[in-house]
Amino acid sequence: MMSVWWNIDGIVHYELVPDAVNADLYSEQLSQVYEVLKTRYSALINQKKVLLQHDNAPAHRARLTTNRIKYLGGRQNVHDDERSGRPVTATDNAAVASVRNVVEADRRVTIDGIMIRLPPGREFGRSSIGTIMSNVLNFRKVCARWVPRLLSENHKQQRMEAARAFLEMHRRDGDQLFYRIVTGDESWVHHSTPETKRQSMVWKKPEESAPKKAKVTISAGKVMAIVFWDCKGVLLVDYLPPNITVNAARYCEVLNELRSPINGNVLDFCLG
Numbered sequence: 001m002m003s004v005w006w007n008i009d010g011i012v013h014y015e016l017v018p019d020a021v022n023a024d025l026y027s028e029q030l031s032q033v034y035e036v037l038k039t040r041y042s043a044l045i046n047q048k049k050v051l052l053q054h055d056n057a058p059a060h061r062a063r064l065t066t067n068r069i070k071y072l073g074g075r076q077n078v079h080d081d082e083r084s085g086r087p088v089t090a091t092d093n094a095a096v097a098s099v100r101n102v103v104e105a106d107r108r109v110t111i112d113g114i115m116i117r118l119p120p121g122r123e124f125g126r127s128s129i130g131t132i133m134s135n136v137l138n139f140r141k142v143c144a145r146w147v148p149r150l151l152s153e154n155h156k157q158q159r160m161e162a163a164r165a166f167l168e169m170h171r172r173d174g175d176q177l178f179y180r181i182v183t184g185d186e187s188w189v190h191h192s193t194p195e196t197k198r199q200s201m202v203w204k205k206p207e208e209s210a211p212k213k214a215k216v217t218i219s220a221g222k223v224m225a226i227v228f229w230d231c232k233g234v235l236l237v238d239y240l241p242p243n244i245t246v247n248a249a250r251y252c253e254v255l256n257e258l259r260s261p262i263n264g265n266v267l268d269f270c271l272g
Contacts, residue, residue: 005033008112012036023062030065041116095124099132103139182235182262184228186246189239191221226254228261235261 003021004014013033017025102109102117109117114129124132133139151159170177194216202211224240238254240246 003029005029009040012040023064026062027064095128096132096136099124099129100137103133103137178231182228182230182258184226184258186224186226188222189225191223226251228254228258230262 001017001019001021002014003017005012013029013036015029098118099114102114106113111126111129111133115124115126118124166177166181173180197213200211200213204210223242224244224246226236226238226240226246227234228236236254236258238257240250244250
């Protein structure tokens with residue numbers, strides 16, 4: 001038999017038990033777990049905020065076990081103890097500064113992580129820390145936003161200069177500038193792209209059941225396409241043969257093919 005103790009961070013203590021777990025063995029394990037917690041989470045031990053969760057086995061509810069838990073300062077009851085007087089506020093300047101220092105050091109820290117890293121003597125509950133984070137410090141936790149690529153400072157400078165050049169040309173030429181802009185890009189095109197879950201949304205009545213949709217993955221087969229377009233639409237689509245990459249020579253060939261559709265669009269604009 002194996003006896004395992006764990007918390008949200010992982011396994012705290014484990015050992016192989018040859019026989020059944022009795023109150024004496026369980027009390028000894030409690031002391032061992034306490035020593036591990038005292039090393040890893042001294043703040044929780046000092047604040048007596050270790051909450052023990054176990055089932056109703058005889059060894060877990062024996063008087064020896066209960067006395068050992070009380071001696072070690074742990075808790076088995078999830079409710080607050082009765083206390084008199086007005087609750088102590090946890091949003092004073094010192095408390096806010098302590099929470100701010102922890103968050104500024106690690107922006108990925110969780111509420112439980114803040115509780116652990118606070119200086120000894122600061123008895124903050126989850127709700128108090130949450131109040132400080134949201135109402136006082138105005139923090140909210142968000143996921144990282146996916147972007148196609150991370151731009152360097154040089155790339156940002158080039159894009160800013162290009163934007164300024166376009167603004168200057170638009171100031172000089174007006175909306176006619178849009179007919180002179182041709183954009184090109186390369187992209188992988190899959191042989192089969194399944195419909196997304198959002199694309200398959202339908203209206204339904206309350207008494208109707210929602211439709212089911214099997215999960216389909218994007219096909220492995222794909223081809224590289226070079227696409228050029230302007231304000232009127234697509235000008236040219238060039239599919240690369242297998243095992244061919246876009247190099248300078250291939251790109252020059254595509255640009256030569258682009259001359260004809262560009263000249264046709266310019267002629268249409270002049271006649272229009």
